[in-house]
Amino acid sequence: MSDTKKTGIAFKTTNWCNLSCAHCCEKSGPEYQQNLMNLDKMALYLSEFNALPIEKYDTVALTGGEVMAPYYSYDDTYIPSALQIIFNENMTPCLKTNGIWGNDENLMNRILSTITDVAGDNGKKVIMDVSLDRFHKNFAAVAKIYRSLLNNPTCAKYITVVLQGIKNNSVRSFYDLFMASSGYGIIWGKDISGQYITDGVSRYPIIYNFNQAIANIGRARANKLGTFNLTGQSDIYGDCIMIDAKDRVRLNHINALVMNGRPLGDCIKILEQKSKQRKH
Numbered sequence: 001m002s003d004t005k006k007t008g009i010a011f012k013t014t015n016w017c018n019l020s021c022a023h024c025c026e027k028s029g030p031e032y033q034q035n036l037m038n039l040d041k042m043a044l045y046l047s048e049f050n051a052l053p054i055e056k057y058d059t060v061a062l063t064g065g066e067v068m069a070p071y072y073s074y075d076d077t078y079i080p081s082a083l084q085i086i087f088n089e090n091m092t093p094c095l096k097t098n099g100i101w102g103n104d105e106n107l108m109n110r111i112l113s114t115i116t117d118v119a120g121d122n123g124k125k126v127i128m129d130v131s132l133d134r135f136h137k138n139f140a141a142v143a144k145i146y147r148s149l150l151n152n153p154t155c156a157k158y159i160t161v162v163l164q165g166i167k168n169n170s171v172r173s174f175y176d177l178f179m180a181s182s183g184y185g186i187i188w189g190k191d192i193s194g195q196y197i198t199d200g201v202s203r204y205p206i207i208y209n210f211n212q213a214i215a216n217i218g219r220a221r222a223n224k225l226g227t228f229n230l231t232g233q234s235d236i237y238g239d240c241i242m243i244d245a246k247d248r249v250r251l252n253h254i255n256a257l258v259m260n261g262r263p264l265g266d267c268i269k270i271l272e273q274k275s276k277q278r279k280h
């Protein structure tokens with residue numbers, strides 16, 4: 001890993017997803033079992049990561065598949081437990097989700113309330129990184145999540161929604177979300193503090209150009225840290241360690257190594273060596 005760039009960590013907790021997108025590069029879909037990542041291992045790897053003598057992002061990405069998978073099978077404890085592990089390390093969780101659960105009011109309430117409870121108990125925020133995408137057709141679902149946050153100030157206090165998926169289709173995606181929002185009584189506005197939505201009573205920020213690089217990790221082929229702006233320019237400036245539910249670790253999406261009981265630091269050294277060999 002570079003001495004000058006920061007390194008982030010992501011956990012791919014499952015390959016199960018409620019969607020079956022043609023463009024999926026995550027080997028995920030409804031045909032996969034949930035087979036959730038073991039939380040004791042997550043805690044171990046996170047503490048090993050924190051002990052590494054490198055510059056780190058303090059945000060931890062949880063991804064899939066669909067990260068909210070356990071809620072779909074009525075396990076309302078897995079994600080809060082994972083969040084507690086991250087809070088215990090004094091880090092910030094970033095849940096990467098397609099947000100389709102916003103279409104199911106009961107499911108949405110379970111997700112938002114249990115996440116708010118654990119965040120509130122710790123007095124810390126959770127980033128909810130929603131992949132806004134024409135393939136996902138999640139504009140109405142995201143609008144309903146916004147609507148729910150406007151109605152629930154406590155949830156809004158602890159959950160920060162960040163919209164992703166805007167690199168290639170920003171204008172149309174935002175137009176679609178804007179249109180979907182208006183159907184739920186939400187008005188968009190903009191002032192000196194940035195863009196926001198309001199129902200005329202409450203107000204919630206629209207965040208789409210997330211400047212902390214970690215929001216961009218854990219997804220797709222370019223599985224590196226980076227940020228991008230609305231002109232679509234991407235700027236890769238960090239390394240990403242990704243660990244999946246099968247106990248495999250990747251560095252910048254190159255080479256998967258089964259950890260096999262080895263400490264994370266040793267695995268990273270092996271992956272760096274492999275990476276150097278590829279370059280020669």
Ligand code: SF4
Nearest residue numbers: 017019021024028065
């Ligand atoms: S929502 Fe994401 S993880 Fe799920 S199938 Fe679509 S691209 Fe893959």
